[in-house]
Amino acid sequence: MYVAVKGGERAIDNAHAWLAEERRGDTAVPEMSVAQIREQLKLAVNRVMTEGSLYDPDLAALAIKQARGDLIEAIFLIRAYRTTLPRFGGTRPIKTAEMACIRRISATFKDAPGGQVLGPTFDYTHRLLDFKLAADGEVPPAPTTVPRQEPTPHITGFLNREGLIQQEPPSDETPPDLTRAPMELPGSRALRLQALARGDEGFVLGMAYSTQRGYARNHAFVGELRIGTVAVEMDIPELGFAIDIGEIEVTECETVNQFAGSKTEPPQFTRGYGLVFGQTERKAISMALVDRTLRWRELGEGNVGAPAQDEEFVLYHSDNIQATGFLEHIKLPHYVDFQSELELVRKLRRDASGAQEAAECPL
């Protein structure tokens, strides 16, 4: 006899227990510490911090451990935690011109003040599996040098001086925060940049790549990519001045893009901008390309109907927490809706076969 399905609660508890066991894996293998993840899977930690919109390497590492290495799940954990945190206030804009760079490259100039600094990059490694790592990951210390003391100027600043690149209008407006106010479109550039910074790395990469392949092409050079630490300053009302409350590592990318010029304006380069937490270059460059593409209206370019030009399309679909939740919700029971469709399809088929029979044997 049919018994209505019961026991959802016990099933959930048991599933959670099994999940915990699976997360731990073979207990004969030593457990991984949060510090190990933080130090040795740093790029994963950076991605979780960036898309989770929370700069905390320890929490990001914990989330990765809890999520069994599923980075979108880890980002979700960070986001859910982040929403519950009280807001003490806003910091001053970080000064990336004063960044202590560990990496700084420009594709537009062979050399420039501050130099080309490769830093810790995969760029010129040969992608051969290093079997030595499987046995022993210890490495001799890398050569060191005295770091540059003076600030490293921005490459676009040099172009700016000649008027060769379009100027960004300065603004003291408080940027909108899409985590505290519903997203309203069309949005400002600041809103778009926030959404892109939080956006899924794969999605933003795909969008950026599509522009390179001709869907709203705006040929981009990496004017500058810099990675390093910057101070975070906050105005303390009781003190009447700003103090350093810490430092964060960020990746900043400025692209230099073509621009044809118009009747009123002489030809000028234009720019796209990307800024993310930690060393996360692929994301920063992708973000800059998509930012530049989304500026078509402001820069007087035509809309060629490319996906990356459609602000609503990009912004509404870049968030992997929204996307994964909605995508995966189709695992939930839908039998009530399915039942109603079942009845409908049966009825339509009855009507159709009835009409067919009537047509075959006319009375």
Next chain:
Amino acid sequence: MKQTADPMPEKGRDLNDYNFAYLDEQTKRMIRRAILKGLAIPGYQVPFASREMPMPYGWGTGGVQVSAATLTPEDTFKVIDQGADDTTNAVSIRKFFERTAGVATTEETARASVIQTRHRIPEQPLTEDQILVYQVPIPEPLRFLEPSEIETRKMHALEEYGLMHVKLYEDIARHGQIATAYAYPVKVEGRYVMDPSPIPKFDNPKMSGNAAIQLFGAGREQRIYALPPYTQVVSLDFQDYPFEASKADASCDLCGADSSYLDEVIMDDAGGRMFVCSDTDYCRARRDAGQSGSTATRENGS
């Protein structure tokens, strides 16, 4: 930031350490404002700053936020999914509020003061003392006709619903009837076309003139909308093709009900099936009162 010792002893928080019903009071106030605006403009989608909840988008975060902003410690809470109290996601949401709000919970429709639902309206008529909170995946009834939110908001503002009528007309031209079985669009008080959430169209008539407050929360899409008590809600149709609330042409095999919405359950490999009430509380109450369907009769008879 080099640290080696275990970094976060005091960062951990238990679910019980959060504010009543999880959300902070500021957020609840923001949501309540959206709800009040929604009640003042029935059927209008009010944007609200939806928060990231500790459950995934698409799994009821909108309903959960509306419930969190609505619940008081004295409330009795009921959660159903597909009409049932014991589906896994209903269990999960009920547990969440048991832990974060400590409210009393019930499976009995009549005893609940706040009912959160996904895809169904309870069979038992609701009263003025009750609030029904719907989980909404896509709040925009015009979304599948026009993907752009900028455009659909304009269409609502201008009351430009021609596209929807053309769609319904095309259904009739192609299938001989309106081929929408659930999330069947409605018009509220002669003004806004509204998505009733993915309830079967069988439930649509229950929305109209309902004594309870009906609130709709769409977390991912950041929208709240509402129907105050006794609001007129009309399912869209044509004079010559009137709306029809349909269900399986059968009665419940457990309780014998012939006017409740039924789930079809596959019994064996030979095409055997039975029909049971989708509203588990309704079915249980009928059986407790001595009603029975064909299965019970058969079992008793053999």
